[in-house]
Amino acid sequence: MANLGVGHVGLRVANLQRPVRFYRNILGLKGRAGGPGVARIPSGADLLVLHAKEYGSSDFHFGFHVGSASKVDKWRAWLRSRNIRIYQDVREEEYRSIKIRDPDGYWIEITYEGREMVPKRSGPSRKSTAR
Numbered sequence: 001m002a003n004l005g006v007g008h009v010g011l012r013v014a015n016l017q018r019p020v021r022f023y024r025n026i027l028g029l030k031g032r033a034g035g036p037g038v039a040r041i042p043s044g045a046d047l048l049v050l051h052a053k054e055y056g057s058s059d060f061h062f063g064f065h066v067g068s069a070s071k072v073d074k075w076r077a078w079l080r081s082r083n084i085r086i087y088q089d090v091r092e093e094e095y096r097s098i099k100i101r102d103p104d105g106y107w108i109e110i111t112y113e114g115r116e117m118v119p120k121r122s123g124p125s126r127k128s129t130a131r
Contacts, residue, residue, distance in 0.1 A: 005064070005065065006062050006063065006064060006065075007046075007047060007063050007064065007065030007111065007113075008046070008047040008048070008049050008062065008063045008065075008109075008111075009046075009047075009048055009049070009060075009061075009062050009063075010048075010049040010050075010051060010060070010061045010062070010063065010107075010109070011048070011049070011050055011051070011059070011060060012050075012051045012052075012053055012059045012060075013050050013051065013052065013053065014053055015052075016037065016038075016039055016050060016052040019039075019050055020039045020041070020050065023041050023048070024041075029041050029042070029043055029048075030042065031050075034049070036055065037051060037052035037054060037055030038050065038051055038052070038055065049063075060106070060107065061099065061106070061107035061108065061109055062106075062107075062108065062109070063097075063108075063109035063110070063111045064108070064109070064110050064111070065111055065112065065113070066110060066111070066112050067112070068112055069091075069096035069112045069114075071112065072096040072097065072098060072110055072111065072112050073096070075098065075110045076089070076098050076110075079098075079100060084100055085100065085101070086098050086099070086100060087099045087100060087101065087107075088109075093114075094113065094114030095111070095112070095113055095114065096111065096112045097109055097110070097111040097112070098110050098111075
């Protein structure tokens with residue numbers, strides 16, 4: 001069901017502005033605020049999500065994206081039917097998310113975001129230089 005791939009990696013940071021400046025000024029990535037205590041830094045089709053330490057619930061997590069909020073709900077039901085604990089369950093307008101842990105304790109998020117967080121990739125735009 002998590003068929004749209006790993007859509008983001010989340011990190012909890014001590015000072016939100018310092019890593020945003022690093023990723024922008026050193027690595028050339030464009031970060032932007034994503035609400036209180038959150039910055040989203042797109043890189044191609046991937047997304048790095050930084051959470052200020054007072055807002056994040058985990059030091060590290062990754063998220064599988066699905067195509068609709070109802071798919072998150074189906075995942076939730078399927079996981080609960082297998083006695084997998086749901087640690088976080090978020091429902092907002094245009095956003096739906098659940099978090100679980102894998103056997104080694106890593107946080108895994110299954111999420112749907114109706115808002116566009118990363119620009120969609122378009123087809124190849126390079127002109128051929130072969131002659």
